[in-house]
Amino acid sequence: MSGWDFESGGSERTVEFTKFAEGITNIRVVDDVPNIRWTHWMPQIKRSVNCPGKGCPICQIRSQQKANKMDYTYSMSRRFSLQIINRNTGKLEIMEQGITFFEDLRDVREMLMEDGKTFEDADLIVRRRGSGKDNTSYRIDIGKEKPLSKEDKDLIANKIDLDEYFKPTTPEQITRLLNGESWEEVMYEDNDENEEDFCLE
Numbered sequence: 001m002s003g004w005d006f007e008s009g010g011s012e013r014t015v016e017f018t019k020f021a022e023g024i025t026n027i028r029v030v031d032d033v034p035n036i037r038w039t040h041w042m043p044q045i046k047r048s049v050n051c052p053g054k055g056c057p058i059c060q061i062r063s064q065q066k067a068n069k070m071d072y073t074y075s076m077s078r079r080f081s082l083q084i085i086n087r088n089t090g091k092l093e094i095m096e097q098g099i100t101f102f103e104d105l106r107d108v109r110e111m112l113m114e115d116g117k118t119f120e121d122a123d124l125i126v127r128r129r130g131s132g133k134d135n136t137s138y139r140i141d142i143g144k145e146k147p148l149s150k151e152d153k154d155l156i157a158n159k160i161d162l163d164e165y166f167k168p169t170t171p172e173q174i175t176r177l178l179n180g181e182s183w184e185e186v187m188y189e190d191n192d193e194n195e196e197d198f199c200l201e
Contacts, residue, residue: 009084015097016091016093016161017094021074021088022128024126024127026087026124026143027084027123028084028087028119028123028148028152029083029084029095029105030084030092030120030152030159031084031162032119033101034080034081035080035081035082035163035166037078037079037081038076038079039079040074040174041074042058042074049169049177050166050167050170051158051172052168052170052174053168055171056171057171058174059075062076078098078099079096079097079098081166082105082162083159083162085155085156092155092158097166100138104139104140105124105140107119108142110180112142117145121145122144123143123145123146124141125142125143126140143188173186
C-alpha cells in the first residue's frame with residue numbers, strides 16, 4: 001500500500017458485496033476480467049477460506065475421505081468475482097456468483113463485443129427469480145448504453161485489487177483454524193506484530 005492517505009486501513013477498508021433482491025437490479029461491470037478462486041466452507045468457524053492449492057490441509061482431508069468412501073466434512077466451491085456499480089444502491093460493490101451466472105455474463109460480453117462495445121459502454125439488467133437455494137435463477141440482459149458519468153468514474157477510482165483481496169489462505173493458517181484457533185487470532189496476528197515492530201516510544 002502506498003499513498004498519502006494515512007488513515008486508510010488497507011485491508012480494513014469496508015467492502016460492499018452485491019445482494020441481488022428478487023426482481024430487477026441494474027449494474028455496470030467495471031472490471032475487465034473476473035477473479036476466480038476455489039473456496040472451502042469451514043462450518044466450525046462459519047466462514048469460507050480461499051484454497052491455496054498445493055499443500056492445502058482441507059484438500060488433503062477431502063482426498064483421504066474420498067479414498068475411504070466417507071462423506072466430505074468440508075465443501076469446495078468455485079467462486080467468481082467482479083466489481084460493479086450497483087445502480088440500485090449507487091455503490092461500488094463486489095459481485096460474487098457461481099459459474100452459471102458468469103457463463104451467462106460471458107455470453108453478454110460477447111454480444112457487446114460483436115457490436116464493438118465493452119462492459120464499460122452499457123448497463124446490464126439482472127433479473128432474479130426466486131429466493132431460495134433451489135428455486136433461484138438469474139437472467140442478464142443488456143440495458144441502457146451510455147457513457148460513464150463523473151460520479152461513476154469517482155466510484156471506479158476506488159476499485160480494489162481483487163487478487164490481493166481474495167489472496168489464498170496459507171496452509172499454515174488453515175492448519176491453525178483446523179486446530180481450533182479463532183479467525184481473529186489467525187488472520188490478524190501478523191498485523192498486530194507489524195504494528196508492534198513500528199511502535200514509536
